[in-house]
Structure formats: structure tokens, C-alpha cells
Amino acid sequence: MENKKIIIIGGGVIGLGIGWQLAKAGATVTIYERAQAGRAASWAAAGMLAPLAEAHSEEPELLKLGCQSLERYPQWVNELENDAEMSIGYRVEGTLVVGLEPDDTHQLRHLYTAQQDLGLDVEWLTGREAREIESALSPRVTAAIRCATDYQVDNRLMVTALQRAYQACGGVLHENSAIEKIVTVNGVATGVQTQNGFQAADVLILAAGCWSAQVEGLPDTTIPPVRPVKGQMLALQMEEGITVKNVIRTVRARYPTSVYLVPRTDGRLIVGATSEEMGFDTRLTAGGVFELLRGAWEAVPGVYELPLLETWTGLRPGSRDNAPILGKTPVENLVYATGHYRNGILLTPITAYEIAKLILTGETSETIAPFQLDRFIM
Numbered sequence: 001m002e003n004k005k006i007i008i009i010g011g012g013v014i015g016l017g018i019g020w021q022l023a024k025a026g027a028t029v030t031i032y033e034r035a036q037a038g039r040a041a042s043w044a045a046a047g048m049l050a051p052l053a054e055a056h057s058e059e060p061e062l063l064k065l066g067c068q069s070l071e072r073y074p075q076w077v078n079e080l081e082n083d084a085e086m087s088i089g090y091r092v093e094g095t096l097v098v099g100l101e102p103d104d105t106h107q108l109r110h111l112y113t114a115q116q117d118l119g120l121d122v123e124w125l126t127g128r129e130a131r132e133i134e135s136a137l138s139p140r141v142t143a144a145i146r147c148a149t150d151y152q153v154d155n156r157l158m159v160t161a162l163q164r165a166y167q168a169c170g171g172v173l174h175e176n177s178a179i180e181k182i183v184t185v186n187g188v189a190t191g192v193q194t195q196n197g198f199q200a201a202d203v204l205i206l207a208a209g210c211w212s213a214q215v216e217g218l219p220d221t222t223i224p225p226v227r228p229v230k231g232q233m234l235a236l237q238m239e240e241g242i243t244v245k246n247v248i249r250t251v252r253a254r255y256p257t258s259v260y261l262v263p264r265t266d267g268r269l270i271v272g273a274t275s276e277e278m279g280f281d282t283r284l285t286a287g288g289v290f291e292l293l294r295g296a297w298e299a300v301p302g303v304y305e306l307p308l309l310e311t312w313t314g315l316r317p318g319s320r321d322n323a324p325i326l327g328k329t330p331v332e333n334l335v336y337a338t339g340h341y342r343n344g345i346l347l348t349p350i351t352a353y354e355i356a357k358l359i360l361t362g363e364t365s366e367t368i369a370p371f372q373l374d375r376f377i378m
């Protein structure tokens with residue numbers, strides 16, 4: 001393996017995570033990143049690790065993968081914090097999904113029934129019980145679901161840690177270096193076309209987030225079906241008397257945007273997110289920010305007083321069935337790790353461990369087999 005040359009296209013959490021695991025195993029790894037590593041979706045995210053709160057009965061395989069990745073988080077945090085010599089802000093207070101009026105309670109009940117049918121460990125709470133756990137919640141909260149094992153990590157710290165750990169293990173990172181084209185010869189990937197010419201590789205990994213379908217050189221049937229899904233976000237500064245400990249998510253039957261509030265250890269309160277099919281448009285809108293602030297204020301009225309620190313947008317890499325695209329492709333020596341949509345931070349450990357294993361052993365594990373590109377090829 002030491003002599004194999006691996007090129008990864010894209011330096012988000014997925015590319016960096018795989019690169020770190022491979023470089024640590026002794027492989028020669030180079031990541032090409034079009035802009036600055038980890039500053040796209042991986043920077044924009046809220047860092048929720050929420051397979052239970054986001055469970056959908058029609059996505060059982062994705063739920064299973066999310067739960068498996070969450071199980072691997074303690075090992076991941078330990079290993080990454082050791083290698084990078086820094087904390088990544090992993091927090092285990094859990095998540096409360098709250099409703100504010102009768103319509104919301106119906107929707108919440110629907111979610112709770114689905115979660116129970118899926119055998120998930122969740123708890124129904126009255127509004128009062130929810131406020132006993134999180135005193136900042138509004139008196140209007142009528143009911144809640146406690147997802148005690150839906151944790152969170154500070155995704156920006158995780159990006160920094162991954163970059164450090166990757167480079168400390170000997171991984172090479174070229175920033176401001178876009179890959180223009182994947183080069184194939186007779187159905188075999190042989191390398192990439194960079195601004196500085198052709199670079200040969202034994203294995204290529206496409207981890208370019210929502211831009212994965214734009215990299216040229218692939219046969220039409222092999223282009224990954226990934227599109228950008230815009231999310232607007234903002235951060236508030238928590239102050240004495242107005243602090244939140246758990247991740248809070250709202251269910252709002254009558255409004256276009258349900259929101260979440262994610263408290264960071266450094267005192268920031270992340271509020272997100274819209275979900276918009278707007279192509280590669282990354283503009284913030286008055287309506288988007290308004291919906292976020294209204295939703296946050298309804299659930300936690302105290303936020304009205306808090307300083308607004310930052311607003312931003314990000315583009316989720318959404319696949320056709322909301323699940324990631326992982327593993328081998330019809331092009332020999334080309335591996336995909338893309339399309340992680342709204343769960344890419346949650347799915348980083350399982351993706352990094354399993355894709356690294358695939359490249360080191362040549363074997364596709366049962367864990368990632370259901371997520372290969374061939375599920376879209378008729």
C-alpha cells in the first residue's frame with residue numbers, strides 16, 4: 001500500500017477524513033481542494049449528530065448507517081483529538097424536538113410513532129417536562145420528543161482537527177487547486193488534470209460535495225446524481241441568563257421552516273436552517289433570516305436579547321435518494337464518497353473508516369454496499 005498513489009478530489013470533512021485514515025495507514029495521499037479546505041458545506045453545518053430526530057420510515061438503510069456512524073463517534077473523537085492535539089467540541093446533552101401548538105403536536109406525534117415503529121430509543125415529554133430539562137424553552141411548548149442520544153460536534157473545530165491530523169500523518173494538501181478533469185483510459189481512471197498538468201494516481205476518490213457532478217471526464221451514466229441544496233444559517237452569542245444546553249429542534253406544521261438551535265461550548269448558539277432548491281445561489285435572503293429568527297424566538301423567547309454574530313449560507317450535497325454515494329464505480333480505480341446531503345458530519349466517521357478499508361483491502365463492506373452508485377444505474 002505504501003507505494004500506491006491516492007488522489008482525493010475535495011478537501012471537506014469527507015475528503016480530509018478519508019485522507020487522514022489512509023495517510024495514517026501508510027498510503028501516499030494527495031488532496032486537491034479548489035478553494036480553502038473545509039470551508040464549504042463542512043464549515044456551514046450545524047454539527048448535529050441526529051439520526052433519531054431525522055429518522056424517516058422510508059429511509060431505513062440511511063437510518064442504520066447514521067446510527068452506526070454515531071456509535072463510532074467516541075472512537076473517532078478520541079483518535080482525532082489525539083492525532084490533532086485539540087478538542088473538537090463533541091457534546092452529549094442530547095436533543096429535544098419541540099412543538100408549539102396543537103398542529104405541531106399532531107406532527108410530533110406522527111414522528112414519535114414512526115420512531116417507535118423503527119424501534120428507536122426516544123421519549124415523549126409534556127411541555128412542562130421539556131422545560132424541566134431545558135428551562136430556556138417557551139411556556140408555549142406543548143410537547144416534545146427527547147432524543148437523548150442525538151449528540152453534536154463543533155464541525156468547524158472538526159475541520160481544523162482533520163486538516164492537522166491529515167498533514168501530521170504525511171498527507172499532502174493542495175489548496176486553491178481545482179481538478180478540471182478525471183482522466184480515464186479504456187474504462188480505468190489513471191489520474192487527474194490539474195492547473196499544473198496531468199497527475200497520475202493508482203486510486204482516485206471523488207469527494208467534491210455538491211460539485212461532484214461537475215468534474216469533467218466521466219461517462220454520462222457514471223456522473224453522480226448530486227445537487228446543491230441551500231441552507232441559510234446564523235449564530236447568536238449566548239449571555240448569562242439566556243443559555244441553552246441541549247440541541248433544540250422545532251416542528252412547525254404551519255410554517256415553511258422548522259428551526260434548530262445548537263449551543264456551542266464557546267457560547268455561540270447556531271440557528272438553522274432553510275432548505276432551498278436554488279442551484280448554486282448562495283445569497284442570504286431577508287425571508288430566510290426572518291424565518292430562522294422567528295422560529296428560534298418562538299421556541300426560546302430569550303434569544304430576542306442576544307447579539308447576532310454571523311450569518312451564512314452553505315450548499316448540502318443532496319443525492320437523488322438523500323443517501324450518500326459510497327464505494328466503487330463502473331470506472332476502475334475510481335471511488336465515490338459524496339452526496340452526504342444533510343448528514344455529512346454525522347456520517348464522516350463511517351465514511352472515512354469504511355472507504356479507507358475499501359481502498360486498503362479492495363473489499364466493499366456490507367456496511368457501504370447498499371450505498372454504491374449502481375443503485376441508480378438501471
Ligand SMILES: Cc1cc2nc3c(=O)[nH]c(=O)nc-3n(C[C@H](O)[C@H](O)[C@H](O)COP(=O)(O)OP(=O)(O)OC[C@H]3O[C@@H](n4cnc5c(N)ncnc54)[C@H](O)[C@@H]3O)c2cc1C
Pocket residue numbers: 009010011012013014015032033034035036037038039040041042043044045046047048049177178179180207208209210211212215230231232233272273313314315316317337338339340341342343344345346347
Ligand atoms: C446549512 C447546513 C447545515 C448542515 N447541518 C448538518 C448537521 O447538523 N449535521 C450533519 O451531519 N450534516 C449537516 N450538514 C451537511 C454536511 O455539512 C455535509 O453533508 C458535509 O459537510 C459534506 O461534506 P463534503 O466534504 O462532502 O462536502 P464539502 O464540505 O462541501 O467539501 C467539498 C469540497 O470539495 C471542493 N471541490 C469541489 N469541486 C472541486 C474540484 N473540481 N477540485 C477540487 N476541489 C473541489 C470544494 O471546494 C469543497 O471544499 C449541513 C449542511 C449545510 C449546508
